[in-house]
Amino acid sequence: MPTIPHYDVIIVGAGPVGLLLSCELRLAHCSVLVLEQASDPHSPLKQAPFGIRGLNIPSLEALQRRGLLDAVTAPSHSAPSASRPHWMQQARQPGGHFAGMPFFQDQIDTARWPYRLPSPASESMPTTMERLESVLAQRAAELGVEVRRGVRVTDVVQSPDGVQVQAGDAQLQSRWLVGCDGGRSPVRKAAGFEFAGTEPEFSGYSVEAELENSAALTPGRHYTATGMYTFQPPGTIAMVDFDGGAFHGSSPITAEHVQTVLRRVSGTDTRIQSLRIATTWTDRARQATRYRKGRVLLAGDAAHIHSPLGGQGLNLGIGDAMNLGWKLAATLRGDAPEGLLDSYTAERHPVGAQVLDWSRAQVALMRPSPATRALAHIVRALVDTRDGATYFADRVWGATLRYDLGDPHPLVGRSAPDFALTDGSTLASHLQTGCGLLLDFDNTAALRGLAMRWTDRLRYIASSASDELGLKSLLIRPDGIVAWVGDGVAPYQHISQAIQRWFGPAQ
Ligand SMILES: Cc1cc2nc3c(=O)[nH]c(=O)nc-3n(C[C@H](O)[C@H](O)[C@H](O)COP(=O)(O)OP(=O)(O)OC[C@H]3O[C@@H](n4cnc5c(N)ncnc54)[C@H](O)[C@@H]3O)c2cc1C
Numbered sequence: 001m002p003t004i005p006h007y008d009v010i011i012v013g014a015g016p017v018g019l020l021l022s023c024e025l026r027l028a029h030c031s032v033l034v035l036e037q038a039s040d041p042h043s044p045l046k047q048a049p050f051g052i053r054g055l056n057i058p059s060l061e062a063l064q065r066r067g068l069l070d071a072v073t074a075p076s077h078s079a080p081s082a083s084r085p086h087w088m089q090q091a092r093q094p095g096g097h098f099a100g101m102p103f104f105q106d107q108i109d110t111a112r113w114p115y116r117l118p119s120p121a122s123e124s125m126p127t128t129m130e131r132l133e134s135v136l137a138q139r140a141a142e143l144g145v146e147v148r149r150g151v152r153v154t155d156v157v158q159s160p161d162g163v164q165v166q167a168g169d170a171q172l173q174s175r176w177l178v179g180c181d182g183g184r185s186p187v188r189k190a191a192g193f194e195f196a197g198t199e200p201e202f203s204g205y206s207v208e209a210e211l212e213n214s215a216a217l218t219p220g221r222h223y224t225a226t227g228m229y230t231f232q233p234p235g236t237i238a239m240v241d242f243d244g245g246a247f248h249g250s251s252p253i254t255a256e257h258v259q260t261v262l263r264r265v266s267g268t269d270t271r272i273q274s275l276r277i278a279t280t281w282t283d284r285a286r287q288a289t290r291y292r293k294g295r296v297l298l299a300g301d302a303a304h305i306h307s308p309l310g311g312q313g314l315n316l317g318i319g320d321a322m323n324l325g326w327k328l329a330a331t332l333r334g335d336a337p338e339g340l341l342d343s344y345t346a347e348r349h350p351v352g353a354q355v356l357d358w359s360r361a362q363v364a365l366m367r368p369s370p371a372t373r374a375l376a377h378i379v380r381a382l383v384d385t386r387d388g389a390t391y392f393a394d395r396v397w398g399a400t401l402r403y404d405l406g407d408p409h410p411l412v413g414r415s416a417p418d419f420a421l422t423d424g425s426t427l428a429s430h431l432q433t434g435c436g437l438l439l440d441f442d443n444t445a446a447l448r449g450l451a452m453r454w455t456d457r458l459r460y461i462a463s464s465a466s467d468e469l470g471l472k473s474l475l476i477r478p479d480g481i482v483a484w485v486g487d488g489v490a491p492y493q494h495i496s497q498a499i500q501r502w503f504g505p506a507q
Helices: 016-027 057-065 069-073 129-143 186-190 255-266 313-333 343-364 370-383 386-397 427-431 445-454 492-503
Strands: 007-012 032-036 052-055 094-098 101-104 125-128 146-149 153-158 163-167 170-179 195-198 203-212 220-223 227-232 236-241 271-282 285-288 296-298 436-440 458-462 473-476 482-486
Touching (some): 007 016, 007 163, 016 032, 016 129, 016 313, 052 057, 057 313, 057 427, 101 386, 170 186, 236 255, 255 271, 313 343, 427 436, 445 458, 445 492
Parallel strands (some): 170 296, 436 458
Antiparallel strands (some): 052 125, 163 170, 203 236, 227 236, 436 473, 473 482
16 A cells, blocks of 8 residues: 655755745745754854855845745844954955955945846845744744654655655655755765765864964964965964865864874964864865656755855755755645646756866866966956956855756846835835736736636736836746847737746646
8 A cells, every 4th residue: 555645755864955945845835844864953153153154145135035035144143243254354345256266245236137126135244143943933833834853864765655764763744855964965875866066175174272472473364385274363263184085974073183284285283282172174176967757856065065165065955955946845735837847957967067167277276386376376366356256145145056948038037126116115025925927017908807717826917116127028037037029019828838847738
């Protein structure tokens, strides 16, 4: 007798990606269980300074569109300034960095991003993992997501109808399963996903320690003949040791080992008296060749890993969750148009591949050879120009990220501008329910009538806006991506086809 799935979706991993995805699915009324191996969601590594994460524009927009932005980035909850990384504490306001080379806000020419309107999500902002996870966990609880902590998933077996999950002693059933279980993803391994990429060149260290003779270390970032280190008094150190990634994961981190590496990399005789916090990472860069295998999907670090340089991994995972949630929900409801779920891989895989290359390019500029240092000097000069700063801000902030949806209009495939509507609201506030939107600046009877045929999936808004960017109407997906733009002359059936392409057949 066939077993009956208990949940629409089981998500493995209650990190930021798993929690956000669970909220997206619950918004669409799916039943969701999240399984998390850690009993305690708190960790010193999730707090400042090591838990600080830079959120890029697409991530901030995602949080804004779900009404969570203020809670995640409120000043009292984001990183206290004293514990922010050294590069964030400069006299000029930095916008981010590339291989440690900062670019500055005063050089960024945002006028080159014509489809961006003023918004609270208009530039990168910091938060901590602790804050982000606690806001998402609270939201998930409010929406009715069931989260079970202290439960480790060890196996996943799928059939044509569902997925069976071994979680501790329990066997659980669901119709779909999403592995949001981090870089070592047991789900990815159990389901047999191919994970292709490149091996590491270094072991990275993040350490908070009691130091003796710390005066020998100069605060800030330093490239040396053997690697790179940053020092923030009194005892916060990050190091990159070009050992081919040999140390990472090979043995426990001891004060003696950190001291040996610090002396080799910094060339000083600073002594480590004791370690308060220590963790390692590498620049291994791998990506699942596809994000879906039957009824099992991957999102976040489970789908792609790379060095934390430039801070993109979390942003990539937030983008995965926003892209996947509504597509999986439509598939579960049964109204997903042909190919919708597979557009998740088609849209997100190229974005992930770009980020992996972005992180590899930074490693190439950090190698401790004279030739690399010479090249880095040239790149630094380019970063420090208006063109350079604008280019790097665009890439690091994700300002003009665009999916290729096959429509040549430059706005289609991009995040919808945050139009200021005449009633004082902005577009973002109308996306909180997770529905798609048909925004009609001209209040046309034809569009209103058309939208009526999809009212369960699509909201129609007729309003003018203070700056309409020369447009007449827009079709916006639940993830905030523009799916179609009306210029007032496109035939009526074009918009109808676009709605069917993304939202399926009419009711
Ligand atoms: C030092 C450092 C700095 C970084 N800085 C930035 C930054 O500035 N910006 C940025 O965008 N990214 C940054 N990142 C990357 C970012 O932290 C990760 O990409 C992000 O945390 C990934 O989220 P996730 O939810 O996919 O995975 P995780 O946060 O790893 O969560 C996975 C969860 O799955 C659980 N799990 C694993 N296995 C199982 C199992 N078998 N059963 C049940 N549960 C399981 C884990 O316990 C964990 O809670 C940085 C990373 C590091 C190390």
